[in-house]
Amino acid sequence: MKKILIPIFAFAICLAVIWKWTYGFSAFTIYSYTLKEAGNSPRAFPDFQMMDQNGNVFNLKDTHKYVLINFVYLDCPSACHKVNNEIDQIYHLFSRTIVPEKLEFVTVSFDLENDNIIKIKNYRNLYGDDIGGWTFATPFQTSQHDFTRLLRKIGIWTYKVPETGIINHSLYLFLISPDNKIIKIFDPARDDNHTIIEQISKCLQEKKI
Amino acid sequence: MFTRKKDIILVLIILLFFVLLSFPLNDWLSASMPRHQIIQLPAMFLLGVILGAIFPSLNIKETSWGIAVLIFIMASFIFWMLPHSIDYAVINSRFNRIMHLNMFVGGFFLWPVLRNILFEIKILFLGMLSAMMLATGITLRAFNILLCSSFDIGQQKETGFYLIIIGFLLFVLTFITFFRAAGKKIE
Numbered sequence: 001m002k003k004i005l006i007p008i009f010a011f012a013i014c015l016a017v018i019w020k021w022t023y024g025f026s027a028f029t030i031y032s033y034t035l036k037e038a039g040n041s042p043r044a045f046p047d048f049q050m051m052d053q054n055g056n057v058f059n060l061k062d063t064h065k066y067v068l069i070n071f072v073y074l075d076c077p078s079a080c081h082k083v084n085n086e087i088d089q090i091y092h093l094f095s096r097t098i099v100p101e102k103l104e105f106v107t108v109s110f111d112l113e114n115d116n117i118i119k120i121k122n123y124r125n126l127y128g129d130d131i132g133g134w135t136f137a138t139p140f141q142t143s144q145h146d147f148t149r150l151l152r153k154i155g156i157w158t159y160k161v162p163e164t165g166i167i168n169h170s171l172y173l174f175l176i177s178p179d180n181k182i183i184k185i186f187d188p189a190r191d192d193n194h195t196i197i198e199q200i201s202k203c204l205q206e207k208k209i
Numbered sequence: 210m211f212t213r214k215k216d217i218i219l220v221l222i223i224l225l226f227f228v229l230l231s232f233p234l235n236d237w238l239s240a241s242m243p244r245h246q247i248i249q250l251p252a253m254f255l256l257g258v259i260l261g262a263i264f265p266s267l268n269i270k271e272t273s274w275g276i277a278v279l280i281f282i283m284a285s286f287i288f289w290m291l292p293h294s295i296d297y298a299v300i301n302s303r304f305n306r307i308m309h310l311n312m313f314v315g316g317f318f319l320w321p322v323l324r325n326i327l328f329e330i331k332i333l334f335l336g337m338l339s340a341m342m343l344a345t346g347i348t349l350r351a352f353n354i355l356l357c358s359s360f361d362i363g364q365q366k367e368t369g370f371y372l373i374i375i376g377f378l379l380f381v382l383t384f385i386t387f388f389r390a391a392g393k394k395i396e
Contacts, residue, residue, distance in 0.1 A: 003271070003272075003273040004273065006273040006274055006276075006277045007273055007276040007277045007280055009277070010276075010277035010278075010280045010281055011280050014280055014281060014283075014284030015284075017284070017288070018284065018287060018288055018291075021288070021291070021293065021294070022291065022293065027293065028291055028292055028293060029292040029293055029296075029356050029357070029358075030292065030293050030296040030297065030357070030358055031358070032293075033293050079355075157358060158358075159296070159300070159358040159359060161359065161360070161361070163240060164361070166361070168355060168358035168359070168361075169358070189354050
């Protein structure tokens with residue numbers, strides 16, 4: 001009986017280590033691990049100031065609306081632009097009575113070294129003139145190091161590959177409630193536009209009730 | 210402990226290779242995913258296997274301990290093949306050294322176990338290891354999402370391709386081992 005326990009014990013220890021390391025077999029990549037580590041939603045969205053494409057400083061907690069926020073960098077070879085194209089489609093699928101009245105879109109650049117207001121404004125112009133409820137922004141008065149730490153708190157992982165300079169990062173979209181809480185997290189790689197719209201609409205309707 | 214001079218030299222060579230792979234060559238090996246997963250990780254394991262094979266007196270005869278060691282080896286491979294572990298090993302050099310040591314120790318105990326363990330368990334272990342390599346390789350090859358932030362999608366697919374080949378070769382080895390032993394039993 002005693003001998004049987006040896007492999008069982010070894011198996012239990014190995015299983016426990018992997019279980020702990022993957023947040024109960026739910027986070028196998030560093031992206032999902034960072035998101036899990038940040039905490040379950042609903043949770044408070046960190047308080048920080050941003051500067052929009054017109055140079056205005058703002059804070060998300062002052063908007064008192066639902067906000068769909070994502071994080072990108074403009075020199076990204078493909079993924080960020082694909083996600084922004086998806087957001088562009090989502091934006092135009094909402095009626096004008098919802099956006100920007102109840103829901104706003106915010107895209108934040110986390111590459112403080114290379115992205116400035118002019119670059120962000122030019123990038124935003126690529127999406128046309130009819131995106132009044134979609135703000136492009138950059139963090140205001142913070143260092144790259146501090147903002148990277150703040151991104152971790154939100155649940156976003158970023159890593160700059162030294163050889164190429166490419167920043168690999170999480171692509172999650174966060175839905176922030178009017179009381180500044182992260183209430184939904186979407187993964188554009190898994191969730192299609194209609195699912196995202198459906199989920200956001202559900203949240204907006206719940207608020208009405 | 211070392212009765213033969215050549216054994217001592219062999220041990221020193223193995224330790225030298227371990228140090229070389231873990232320290233001066235570490236940056237180069239961590240620079241791409243195929244190098245990290247296909248060269249560094251198996252190299253550490255193989256160095257351990259060779260070191261374990263040098264000691265014929267080192268035997269794990271008890272089946273229960275043998276299975277426990279094989280579980281440890283399998284779990285080590287699973288752990289270091291997780292995208293999260295790969296990323297963290299590239300970013301954190303201390304964590305990377307734990308990987309080196311883990312694989313080396315795992316390899317060291319493999320031979321003393323395989324020398325004595327039941328044939329059926331040996332086949333099961335080899336089969337599971339090859340299946341795991343194949344499954345990981347297919348996953349890395351098939352996914353169009355970047356799983357490890359330290360590398361790029363091209364390297365991810367390349368690693369997947371090599372893992373499929375390694376898994377397939379290991380599968381062939383399992384078959385050969387199985388049929389050779391089965392043939393001997395029939396004789």
